[in-house]
Amino acid sequence: MDKDFAVRRRRDLIIAAALAAIAALTPLFVKDVVVQNILILTLMYAGLSQSWNILSGYCGQISLGHALYFGLGAYTTELLFTKFGVLPWFGMLAGGVVSALIAMGLGYPFFRLRGHYFVIATIVIAEIGLLLFHNWEWAGAAMGITIPIRGDSWLKFQFLRTKLPYFYFALALCCLAWFVTWWLENSKWGFWWRAVKDNPEAAESLGVDVFNSKMGAAAVSAFLVAVGGSFYAQFVSYIDPESVMGFQFSLLMALPAVLGGIGTLWGPVLGAAILIPLTELTRFKFGGSGRGVDLIVYGTLIVLISLALPRGLLSLFSRPKKTGAAR
Amino acid sequence: MGLLYGLIAVGLALIFGLMDVTNFAHGEFLMIAMYLSFFLFAFFAIDPLLSAPLVAAALFIFGAVVYLLLVRFAMRAKANAGMVQIFTTFGLAIVMRGLAQYFFTPDYRSIPQSWLGGKTISVGGIFLPEPQLVGALVSIAAFAGLYFFIHRTDFGRAIEATREDPGAVALVGIDKNRVFAFGWGLGAALVGLAGAIMAVFFYIYPDVGASFALIAYVTVALGGFGSVFGAFAGGIIVGLVEAVTALVLPPSLKSVGIYSVYLLVVFIRPRGLFGSM
Numbered sequence: 001m002d003k004d005f006a007v008r009r010r011r012d013l014i015i016a017a018a019l020a021a022i023a024a025l026t027p028l029f030v031k032d033v034v035v036q037n038i039l040i041l042t043l044m045y046a047g048l049s050q051s052w053n054i055l056s057g058y059c060g061q062i063s064l065g066h067a068l069y070f071g072l073g074a075y076t077t078e079l080l081f082t083k084f085g086v087l088p089w090f091g092m093l094a095g096g097v098v099s100a101l102i103a104m105g106l107g108y109p110f111f112r113l114r115g116h117y118f119v120i121a122t123i124v125i126a127e128i129g130l131l132l133f134h135n136w137e138w139a140g141a142a143m144g145i146t147i148p149i150r151g152d153s154w155l156k157f158q159f160l161r162t163k164l165p166y167f168y169f170a171l172a173l174c175c176l177a178w179f180v181t182w183w184l185e186n187s188k189w190g191f192w193w194r195a196v197k198d199n200p201e202a203a204e205s206l207g208v209d210v211f212n213s214k215m216g217a218a219a220v221s222a223f224l225v226a227v228g229g230s231f232y233a234q235f236v237s238y239i240d241p242e243s244v245m246g247f248q249f250s251l252l253m254a255l256p257a258v259l260g261g262i263g264t265l266w267g268p269v270l271g272a273a274i275l276i277p278l279t280e281l282t283r284f285k286f287g288g289s290g291r292g293v294d295l296i297v298y299g300t301l302i303v304l305i306s307l308a309l310p311r312g313l314l315s316l317f318s319r320p321k322k323t324g325a326a327r
Numbered sequence: 328m329g330l331l332y333g334l335i336a337v338g339l340a341l342i343f344g345l346m347d348v349t350n351f352a353h354g355e356f357l358m359i360a361m362y363l364s365f366f367l368f369a370f371f372a373i374d375p376l377l378s379a380p381l382v383a384a385a386l387f388i389f390g391a392v393v394y395l396l397l398v399r400f401a402m403r404a405k406a407n408a409g410m411v412q413i414f415t416t417f418g419l420a421i422v423m424r425g426l427a428q429y430f431f432t433p434d435y436r437s438i439p440q441s442w443l444g445g446k447t448i449s450v451g452g453i454f455l456p457e458p459q460l461v462g463a464l465v466s467i468a469a470f471a472g473l474y475f476f477i478h479r480t481d482f483g484r485a486i487e488a489t490r491e492d493p494g495a496v497a498l499v500g501i502d503k504n505r506v507f508a509f510g511w512g513l514g515a516a517l518v519g520l521a522g523a524i525m526a527v528f529f530y531i532y533p534d535v536g537a538s539f540a541l542i543a544y545v546t547v548a549l550g551g552f553g554s555v556f557g558a559f560a561g562g563i564i565v566g567l568v569e570a571v572t573a574l575v576l577p578p579s580l581k582s583v584g585i586y587s588v589y590l591l592v593v594f595i596r597p598r599g600l601f602g603s604m
Contacts, residue, residue, distance in 0.1 A: 117599070131582060
């Protein structure tokens with residue numbers, strides 16, 4: 001069993017490296033800007049969903065409020081940049097730290113809650129954040145922040161003529177989130193998280209520090225999501241409360257992981273690879289009509305997939321004898 | 328307003344309490360009810376107050392059908408049952424919103440001249456808008472009716488029994504699916520009633536449900552899952568908190584008060600005010 005596990009982990013790492021290499025080469029063949037855009041978003045959501053999966057999938061604390069950290073990342077970066085001239089690279093780091101600290105601060109009261117009470121609390125706190133930013137004059141209130149355009153520059157992480165740097169950053173983010181998950185999966189934390197998810201009381205009695213393992217998961221998860229938020233802000237170069245902290249981001253982080261396979265290493269990547277192009281394409285094809293056909297197609301697919309494959313798409317690939325892998 | 332929140336939330340609480348399923352399409356049920364009420368008025372000139380029972384009946388059928396066609400299968404999921412239910416009902420919500428946009432267009436609509444719209448009534452020197460007052464009375468009546476139904480009739484007792492122990496109920500010959508379908512129908516009918524009344528004084532548009540849905544979940548959770556009475560009490564609290572917040576904070580922040588009260592309550596009582604689950 002142990003040997004199997006080690007083999008599987010090495011195999012996962014090789015597959016990931018191969019996929020990343022293939023992904024890195026795609027811009028050579030894909031010149032279409034619309035397609036590049038979709039690829040960037042897919043990679044970004046894969047990374048975000050992977051980060052969400054750490055807290056909600058592995059540790060079992062289902063959060064539908066991660067838009068808060070996404071928005072905090074975006075806002076921290078852009079406020080530092082536009083008000084104090086701090087470069088986005090540092091802003092990104094700052095956003096991550098701020099989000100992680102807030103996640104831990106919120107963790108104190110939140111992690112006492114269970115089940116639906118916890119989920120609703122996460123939705124509610126993100127909604128409070130959204131409303132506060134809506135009314136915060138200094139941060140642009142409902143008007144948001146337009147990021148001043150000063151031409152292509154790696155220093156300011158801003159590019160007008162090409163999308164390639166964004167593409168590679170999204171890829172790097174996705175790889176980072178994957179690698180962190182891969183690494184944590186086999187660490188003390190990974191085992192603690194799964195124990196907490198399956199049965200917190202039993203875990204506690206066996207000496208697992210339930211509270212701190214939840215806090216750790218929340219901090220890592222929030223940090224990575226905030227970095228994604230910073231990236232997104234630079235990518236779209238305009239932010240307002242709805243467009244970075246809206247409930248739809250919480251969902252778009254959760255959905256890929258759920259569709260692909262929640263609490264699995266590959267679920268978020270697989271889910272994002274299918275869901276995000278689908279979302280963008282239906283929006284592109286039918287969205288222009290303004291009559292909601294994209295919503296109908298999208299919603300129907302969510303219903304069908306969740307009914308047909310409760311464990312996520314990944315369950316199609318896992319052989320039944322490997323009970324450990326399906327977790 | 329609080330009583331209407333209560334009515335919406337009671338529908339949600341009933342479904343949740345009965346089978347531990349959260350209906351994430353609850354707001355969309357409300358939206359459908361409001362449209363129904365609007366079209367009955369626009370085409371047949373039936374006043375929303377008269378059509379309310381019709382709307383409730385239509386929603387009853389709709390709720391039962393949703394259960395039989397969709398939720399029944401979601402409940403059978405062997406793995407990740409909670410997630411499957413969340414995303415099935417959530418997907419349904421998205422589809423319903425899309426269909427509403429497709430057939431009804433995203434335009435805002437309102438019922439211009441109903442019997443109650445825009446009128447106020449003076450009670451002891453305090454002016455109250457009539458639609459809200461009628462809404463409150465209907466809510467109280469509906470709640471009393473529901474209470475009587477659950478505690479005094481055979482079918483109501485069957486619902487309670489199924490909630491307690493679905494397995495044992497099957498042994499005495501009660502069809503679980505029929506009871507559940509009825510529960511969904513009843514939950515939908517309650518929100519239908521709320522929707523029909525709210526159609527008089529709210530704009531009707533495809534996304535209208537979303538703005539009330541979160542408040543409904545908060546209301547149910549505030550009262551405590553598994554308690555129908557809690558949902559009703561939660562509704563009243565939410566309505567009061569909203570009114571007070573509107574006095575001290577700018578209107579755009581009025582929901583912050585509701586959300587903060589929810590957080591405060593669950594931090595002190597992690598299972599809501601009257602919750603058992």
